[in-house]
Amino acid sequence: MPSAQPLARLERSNETMPDSLTTPEHIASTWLDASPRDARDADWLRSLMSDLILLQVVDERMLKLQRSGRIGFVGSMRGLEGMLVGAGRAIPQSDWLWSGLREGGAALIRGLPLSEYIAQMYCNSFDTAKGRQMCNHFQHAGTHYPSWSSVIGTQIPHGVGAAFASKQKGDGAVHTIFFGDGATSSNGFHSGLNMAAVWKAPCVFVCVDNGWAISVSSRDQTASKGYAVKAKAYGMPGVEVDGNDVVATHDALVSLIERARAGEGPALLVLKTYRLMGHSSSDDPTKYRDQREVDEWLAKDPVPRFEQRLVADGVIDAAFLERTFTEHRATVDAEIHVQEAADAMPLRSLVDDVYSGVPRHLRRQYNEFLRVSEKLGEARRGDGAFPL
Amino acid sequence: MANLTLIQAVNDGLRTAMEADSTVYVFGEDVGPKGGVFLATENLTRDFGANRCFDTPLSEDGIIGTAIGMAMNGLRPVAEIQFQDFIFPAFDQIVSEAAKLRYRSGGQYTAPMVIRTPYGGGIRGGLYHSQSGEAYFCHTPGLKVVIPSTAHDAKGLLLASIADPDPVLFLEPKALYRSVKGEVPEGHYTVDLSTLRNVREGEHVTVLCYGAMVPVCEKAAARAAENGIECHIVDLRTLLPLDEEGVLEAAKKTGRVVVVHEAPRFCGMGGEISALIAENCIEYMEAPIIRVTGFDTPFPNTLEHHYLPDERRVLDAIERSAAY
Ligand SMILES: Cc1ncc(C[n+]2csc(CCOP(=O)(O)OP(=O)(O)O)c2C)c(N)n1
Ligand SMILES: [Mg+2]
Numbered sequence: 202m203p204s205a206q207p208l209a210r211l212e213r214s215n216e217t218m219p220d221s222l223t224t225p226e227h228i229a230s231t232w233l234d235a236s237p238r239d240a241r242d243a244d245w246l247r248s249l250m251s252d253l254i255l256l257q258v259v260d261e262r263m264l265k266l267q268r269s270g271r272i273g274f275v276g277s278m279r280g281l282e283g284m285l286v287g288a289g290r291a292i293p294q295s296d297w298l299w300s301g302l303r304e305g306g307a308a309l310i311r312g313l314p315l316s317e318y319i320a321q322m323y324c325n326s327f328d329t330a331k332g333r334q335m336c337n338h339f340q341h342a343g344t345h346y347p348s349w350s351s352v353i354g355t356q357i358p359h360g361v362g363a364a365f366a367s368k369q370k371g372d373g374a375v376h377t378i379f380f381g382d383g384a385t386s387s388n389g390f391h392s393g394l395n396m397a398a399v400w401k402a403p404c405v406f407v408c409v410d411n412g413w414a415i416s417v418s419s420r421d422q423t424a425s426k427g428y429a430v431k432a433k434a435y436g437m438p439g440v441e442v443d444g445n446d447v448v449a450t451h452d453a454l455v456s457l458i459e460r461a462r463a464g465e466g467p468a469l470l471v472l473k474t475y476r477l478m479g480h481s482s483s484d485d486p487t488k489y490r491d492q493r494e495v496d497e498w499l500a501k502d503p504v505p506r507f508e509q510r511l512v513a514d515g516v517i518d519a520a521f522l523e524r525t526f527t528e529h530r531a532t533v534d535a536e537i538h539v540q541e542a543a544d545a546m547p548l549r550s551l552v553d554d555v556y557s558g559v560p561r562h563l564r565r566q567y568n569e570f571l572r573v574s575e576k577l578g579e580a581r582r583g584d585g586a587f588p589l
Numbered sequence: 590m591a592n593l594t595l596i597q598a599v600n601d602g603l604r605t606a607m608e609a610d611s612t613v614y615v616f617g618e619d620v621g622p623k624g625g626v627f628l629a630t631e632n633l634t635r636d637f638g639a640n641r642c643f644d645t646p647l648s649e650d651g652i653i654g655t656a657i658g659m660a661m662n663g664l665r666p667v668a669e670i671q672f673q674d675f676i677f678p679a680f681d682q683i684v685s686e687a688a689k690l691r692y693r694s695g696g697q698y699t700a701p702m703v704i705r706t707p708y709g710g711g712i713r714g715g716l717y718h719s720q721s722g723e724a725y726f727c728h729t730p731g732l733k734v735v736i737p738s739t740a741h742d743a744k745g746l747l748l749a750s751i752a753d754p755d756p757v758l759f760l761e762p763k764a765l766y767r768s769v770k771g772e773v774p775e776g777h778y779t780v781d782l783s784t785l786r787n788v789r790e791g792e793h794v795t796v797l798c799y800g801a802m803v804p805v806c807e808k809a810a811a812r813a814a815e816n817g818i819e820c821h822i823v824d825l826r827t828l829l830p831l832d833e834e835g836v837l838e839a840a841k842k843t844g845r846v847v848v849v850h851e852a853p854r855f856c857g858m859g860g861e862i863s864a865l866i867a868e869n870c871i872e873y874m875e876a877p878i879i880r881v882t883g884f885d886t887p888f889p890n891t892l893e894h895h896y897l898p899d900e901r902r903v904l905d906a907i908e909r910s911a912a913y
Contacts, residue, residue, distance in 0.1 A: 273713050324890055324891045325891075332890055332891040332892075333715065333716065333887075333889060333890050333891075334715050334716070334890060335713075335714060335715035335717075335718065335890060338715075350717060351674070351715070351716075351717035351718065352674070352675060352677075352678075352717060353647055353675075354647075383646075383647040384647065386646035386647040386648040386651070387647060387648060387678070388648070388650055388678055414618075414647050415618065415619045415623065415626070416619045416621070416622060416623035416644065417618065417619060417644045417646070417647070421644065421646075422646050422647065423646070483626075484626075488622060488623050488624070489621075489622040489623045545891060546891055546892060548892065548895060550889075550892070551884060551886060551889055551892055551895060551896065552884065552886055555885075555886045555887065562855070562885060563884070563885060563886065566854070566884050566885060567884075570884070570895070573901070573902055573905050574895075576905070577901055
């Protein structure tokens, strides 16, 4: 490690507590509704629109594959596209992304290849995780994006520890750590925010308050007024931004990431948004939530909202939208065809990657398994026994 | 009598306990209006009110920690952990607190409570929605560990667990939630903890199993019978404290033992049962004890049907035992 710093010499964040508690003032909670709205490059705005459409197309296709039994499960991004694109565009590939169930879309925009995204949904032999995780558990080492386990909140301290390591190594990377409103009740949230602030770790916490943790309303998850206020108690700024506003999300994240990179410590960004679909493809949300609430949020749907703004401002027109949808559908469908044809994982993958090598007891268990599989005519080429 | 699925029997058991005892409280993640992700607590909030059956914030450690406090102060909490895979944030509260409270207080304080949780594979849930973690908890003195495999037992064992003066971990085989159906008596009844159930009588090979492996072993036994091998199948039902006499009696009956569980092999129930038999009645054994188990690996996703012992693997073990 180049510039390793002993723990004892870490700056104590409480020395700078008063400053670090003031919300960075230039962070605006909205761009779409601001007046006057600051001008943005038209090409950039069009590219955001294109990304939003891509996520819609991906989600729509994944849900379709799930309904037809081709893939097992989908944690839908519907309603969250704005924050996913905003985040995906704000986090440089050289930084790290730590995520929960629904940030695959941000990863895709940021550089996770579409082929790997779809392979993961198929859990097939093209999947870099060898089909071992459930659907919606993406990873991409090339852009510093480890997969989420499934256990809510556990990634929060991981991100903090990795940020600590970045600080020790002096690699300049900032770690953006996503989690849901539900995850704020997990042990990982408390230990993660607390330790990050004590260590002044270069990380940004992003709480995606999408209204629900399965069937528990985000209002019932905490007695606090919102989630941003929680940051204060840990000694870091907390900012709430409209998560259905792609530009506002992008800007807030860029600003907090650069603040962390400058050594000013962690911050908590709360993105107010809404999960328009059920928790997953196996959830029926009508059992616990009012359609009126869904309708209110449908009116704030981040994709049409952005689209209408850009159309009104003359940045895009109907032809642009149609062309973009068609192009993305073609790309996604072509990739689905490739993934459909992939092989399932070989039997031998049952026992590898448990350790760096396959230990003797697992070789023996696998060989014994193979003896029965061969008897049953199930073993295939590549399934060969291990030498003991 | 009603013909219920295993999960309906759980729901009926909870309902029966809540009707009989106003100190029974049911809580956990999504157990309220949604009725639980598998619908075990369906309509309990509607029928008993949000004070008796309610959703908690997303904190297993909080759920079990507060359940202990409730139990110490006169309530009968029945807490749900959504999947057994997510019980580990509460491991400390279960292992260090609930299980040791009676001992460390010399019996002055106790934690009579039930932790219900679905366990096991079979739903393509990958490595965090499929685990069988019973062995971790069976290594914890002070705790009871119960696993039903029929609708009748699910209700009767649940009611016995709720009435029990000690903390009980009640593991529900999610693979059987809807695939198993049976006659369930109406009203209150209990099935004694620590008594095994004879599933099938036979004189050639004894098969010891529990939970979702019981129907798998029954199918294997039916096929073995076609070749003249009659299996004696035992459902352990309570893993801790184990019905040791019952296990030894079943082992002695045939002198040939196959133990089946879907949890990993190393330090699992199969090892404990084998040692129990070896220590107490090895002279009765006609063949080595055979374990049919999950691999000593994390739980796979797409290859789960290869990981889980199936009727053909159990049959292979039965035939090997019989032929020895
Ligand atoms: C420790 C743990 N407990 C319970 C679960 C089951 N579970 C999966 S997602 C979820 C709700 C998560 O809500 P939130 O953090 O708001 O994320 P969202 O799904 O809304 O994106 C729950 C309870 C889990 N995965 N891990
Ligand atoms: Mg949420």
